[in-house]
Amino acid sequence: MTNEPTGLPPRSGLAGHWSLDPGVVFLNHGSFGACPIRVLETQNEFRARLEAEPVRFFIRELPELLDTARLKLAAFLRADPEGLAFVANATTGVNTALAAIPLAACDEILVTDHGYAACRNAVEVAARRTGARVVEVPLPFPLAAPERVTEAVVRGLSQHTRAAVVDHVTSPTGLVFPINEIAAELENRGVILIVDGAHAPGMIDLDLTGIGAPFYTGNCHKWMCAPKGAAFLAVRDDWRARTHPLVTSHGAAAPLVDRSRFRLEFDWTGTGDPTPWLTVPSAVETVGALDPGGWPGVRSRNRRLALEAMAHLCSVLGFQQPCPDGMIGSLAAIPLPPRTDDNRRSNPDIDPLQERLFRDFSIEVPVTLWSVPPRRALRISAHLYNAIEEFRYLGVGLAASACG
Ligand SMILES: Cc1ncc(COP(=O)(O)O)c(C=O)c1O
CATH class of the missing domain: 3.40.640.10 (Type I PLP-dependent aspartate aminotransferase-like (Major domain))
Known part of the structure; x- marks a missing residue:
């Protein structure tokens, strides 16, 4: 584990291969990826x-x-x-x-x-x-x-x-x-x-x-x-x-x-x-060399972490797991109650929960929208630099924030 100087939860021991800001708990690889230093x-x-x-x-x-x-x-x-x-x-x-x-x-x-x-x-x-x-x-x-x-x-x-x-x-x-x-x-x-x-x-x-x-x-x-x-x-x-x-x-x-x-x-x-x-x-x-199992090892490590994180967050929020394990790769979404103030398919404003998690907990994690009327979910991403402690910390942030 990498011990962060910031008081934030530790990332995985592989986090040093990325230049990600240690002052942010980065749980949104899915939006734009993140490129390792060696590759850059x-x-x-x-x-x-x-x-x-x-x-x-x-x-x-x-x-x-x-x-x-x-x-x-x-x-x-x-x-x-x-x-x-x-x-x-x-x-x-x-x-x-x-x-x-x-x-x-x-x-x-x-x-x-x-x-x-x-x-x-x-x-x-x-x-x-x-x-x-x-x-x-x-x-x-x-x-x-x-x-x-x-x-x-x-x-x-x-x-x-x-x-x-x-x-x-x-x-x-x-x-x-x-x-x-x-x-x-x-x-x-x-x-x-x-x-x-x-x-x-x-x-x-x-x-x-x-x-x-x-x-x-x-x-x-x-x-x-x-x-x-x-x-x-x-x-x-x-x-x-x-x-x-x-x-x-x-x-x-x-x-x-x-x-x-x-x-x-x-x-x-x-x-x-x-x-x-x-x-x-x-x-x-470069990425294939970061796990002893090569790319199959990278994929299964990320998937295990996404599954463990999803199970943890579902239990914090009191929800059932929304899909079978077989439909999870390294992303997972947990359905949230709808926002009462919104009826658009894709909202250009950042969701208030996403804002609160970033502002109060330094967690970068998206609240996604789909369908009409809009449905809402918290979407987590797990890549090699992440550790389960970061998702537990997200659970703390969620428990402290109303989800609406
Ligand atoms: C399913 C899907 N399609 C397309 C895209 C667009 O990717 P890009 O912005 O790299 O074109 C995304 C981005 O997140 C996506 O999730």
Whole structure:
């Protein structure tokens, strides 16, 4: 354990690998991730190399550097490297996939009410552009079994359903959805699935080839702990020819010598900072080395901590656990009573409970909202730098704060 000089509870002995402020009990890895010092140093090395000779770096070196990073990421995700495009974030991944799907006025796009609000906006815009209709499937929470999710998604389909955007791990409720089963059901019915896997890489042992969805997007800057701006869109081979980056650049017309149009287009969308993508291998190696069991050890350690923390907080609040253990990765959400003053799906104001926990206890933990009328939950995140003592301290903070 790291003994903090602040009077706050100790973090884990691995916390020194991160530059997180010791004056904050950081229980919100889920929102933006947190990148270890060693990984940031690697990114700085790439940046120094770029700035030492920008032309050499971008023209002569970058294509091969991207290939190396892509191969490492493809192995981590069990994905086909030929269909793996680096993008800045999962929001871009979802928007890019939506732009590739031909939608017509009578089509329906299925989403669930546990989806991420920004990606839901992208679906609404795609629907407005084409005249398609968005069909939202309500899901219960608490949730008794993963099968309830698959059943609800299937029930929401009609003969007009053309596409579906379904999360692998939900943002407001921290649930791991049975994505293999959902992907198989949708494939059988000819529905084009975009998986929003923003939270899945580094939290779940992924096999993108096995899932077999036409589109799967995920962030490397969340649970893999890569620098911000590292994400991917994996596109199945039958969809690659019609999938293009949102920005058209040189690759659209470059001669096809040793790379596919897909690779040429996605690897260059104009001058930018490619170092988050190039640093993905460092994140895979650095974080994987922090547990003797490698990445399987990292994932199961985080999951154990999330489960123990959830059980503790449920007992402090007097609630039943809201879902089976099998639906928990390294996020967990505990339903809270609704706020009486709010009827919006996504609230730009920070929830008063979240504010109180931060102000009075220096705890960074989000209160999430989803559905209409809005439901509310406290969402915890467990990564290697966290310790159970921090969640017990959160329990003290919750007991001292009214939850409304
Ligand atoms: C399910 C889900 N999708 C998409 C995103 C968006 O991620 P980003 O901001 O990196 O695009 C998030 C972020 O938390 C998320 O939880």
